[in-house]
Amino acid sequence: MSAVLAVEVPYWGQSLLRVLGGLVAVLLPAGTIVYLFLFKMMSFMQSRLGPMEAGPYGSLQLVAEVGKWMQKEDLAPENADRTIFKMAPLVVLVSTFLLVAVIPFGPDAYFTNFAVGVFFGLAVSSISVLGILIAGWASANKYSLLGGLRAAGQLIAYELPLVLATLGVVIQAESMNFQEIVVAQNTGAIFGFEWLGNPFIFTQFIGFLIFMIAVQAELTQAPFDMPIAESELVSGYMTEYSGFRFLIFFIAEFATAGIFALIASLLFLGGWGVPFVWFDWNSLDDVSWWMNLVGPLIMLTKMLLLTFIIMWVRFSYPRFREDQLQTFAWKVLIPLSLANIGITAILKVAV
Amino acid sequence: MPKVPGLIKGLGVTLGTLGKTVTEGAATVQYPHEKEAPPVRARGVIALHEGNCTACMLCARSCPDWCIYIEGHKQLAPPRRAGGKPRQVNHLDRFDIDYALCMYCGICVEVCPFDALFWSPEYEYSEPRIADLLHDKDKLGEWMETVPEAPALEAGAQSK
Numbered sequence: 001m002s003a004v005l006a007v008e009v010p011y012w013g014q015s016l017l018r019v020l021g022g023l024v025a026v027l028l029p030a031g032t033i034v035y036l037f038l039f040k041m042m043s044f045m046q047s048r049l050g051p052m053e054a055g056p057y058g059s060l061q062l063v064a065e066v067g068k069w070m071q072k073e074d075l076a077p078e079n080a081d082r083t084i085f086k087m088a089p090l091v092v093l094v095s096t097f098l099l100v101a102v103i104p105f106g107p108d109a110y111f112t113n114f115a116v117g118v119f120f121g122l123a124v125s126s127i128s129v130l131g132i133l134i135a136g137w138a139s140a141n142k143y144s145l146l147g148g149l150r151a152a153g154q155l156i157a158y159e160l161p162l163v164l165a166t167l168g169v170v171i172q173a174e175s176m177n178f179q180e181i182v183v184a185q186n187t188g189a190i191f192g193f194e195w196l197g198n199p200f201i202f203t204q205f206i207g208f209l210i211f212m213i214a215v216q217a218e219l220t221q222a223p224f225d226m227p228i229a230e231s232e233l234v235s236g237y238m239t240e241y242s243g244f245r246f247l248i249f250f251i252a253e254f255a256t257a258g259i260f261a262l263i264a265s266l267l268f269l270g271g272w273g274v275p276f277v278w279f280d281w282n283s284l285d286d287v288s289w290w291m292n293l294v295g296p297l298i299m300l301t302k303m304l305l306l307t308f309i310i311m312w313v314r315f316s317y318p319r320f321r322e323d324q325l326q327t328f329a330w331k332v333l334i335p336l337s338l339a340n341i342g343i344t345a346i347l348k349v350a351v
Numbered sequence: 352m353p354k355v356p357g358l359i360k361g362l363g364v365t366l367g368t369l370g371k372t373v374t375e376g377a378a379t380v381q382y383p384h385e386k387e388a389p390p391v392r393a394r395g396v397i398a399l400h401e402g403n404c405t406a407c408m409l410c411a412r413s414c415p416d417w418c419i420y421i422e423g424h425k426q427l428a429p430p431r432r433a434g435g436k437p438r439q440v441n442h443l444d445r446f447d448i449d450y451a452l453c454m455y456c457g458i459c460v461e462v463c464p465f466d467a468l469f470w471s472p473e474y475e476y477s478e479p480r481i482a483d484l485l486h487d488k489d490k491l492g493e494w495m496e497t498v499p500e501a502p503a504l505e506a507g508a509q510s511k
Contacts, residue, residue, distance in 0.1 A: 044369045048372075
């Protein structure tokens, strides 16, 4: 990142840039998703217009909402475990920020270039489970506790298909580094046809489906929103939270949606790259510097496309029952993803 | 997998509604900017035709939540025919409806034997102070202007 503008940036400057970049990478997708999909698309799908008063077409509604939440009182129940209760939303948000650290947006535009980025990403994404669980536990409220336990059970159950679906991609790309996965997709070829590269959505289509379903459940979006099922549990683990801390839960939910969409686009849609054949590039070093500017835009487009699908499913389907949710994960998704790994491995060795 | 077509159909419904809202507009109305026209026979507010009221109290007695207040006194009116005895009539002093209490059941309109009460579709009369929702007979009389024309009588019906 230091070499983006061919200027030597001191270490503190690099750190500052990384923090600012991280904030942008977390808050920009969250804001876009909330306004574009949660406010507008959901309203249109219900034949209404959504917020129209704050700013042109209600575009400043989010600012108004944030302002409203910021001025509300920061309440904590009398019997709550206060320290942990107040810490829980931050733990969830930390998981989001750690996730964004491994996502590359261009050949040089990354925060860190882990050799095992996929492993790190999947590992830190489960920190949010801890935050949700301690939020439910510390609230001293039976609805919160039930919601927290449901969330823990659900997130652990769907972590597995998520990891197993990713493994197919890792086997095919022969790397756990996000950059190398992107390069593998953009330099590859399907049946000798090089023009489109080889986005793994074609060869790993089952893996992509399993990944998106598991992401839907990881984000606790409908039809997998049992942890915050409002007709059963008020608002699950978020019941006792108000004001600023509720806002953090809310931001984390939609920022994580955006970041999982970014990870899915890296793993299955070719990430920030364009097929290298277009510009006669052969490896990562050949890629032109302007991809650092175009890459984030490509990533944003792919993220919007994938979050559109996530939100579309969310607004269309009713909620699963709790036992159906577990059955679906353990009896359908996990065997399917294991079979996917097996077939991918056999084909990788044989072909 | 018999369930898959239903799942895809569900996605189609929401996407179809999205497209329809974008092209044809929403089913909702942006209320303070454009006013929704209620149906002609909507129960918005009750209007009083004071000349027809005889202060018979039927409406006040039939009101389930006692939101109608009527006061009147007897007085003498000139005779109908020359040389006759002066008639005794009820004069209406006060006729109030408390819309903070009214539940819009319409029994008073139904029960009135002299066609003094009417439904009007007007609905914008909320007040910052709850006491202002007590409409007196002058205000109830003003609502008469908003009462729609009565529907035409059926063929063969008798009219006075």
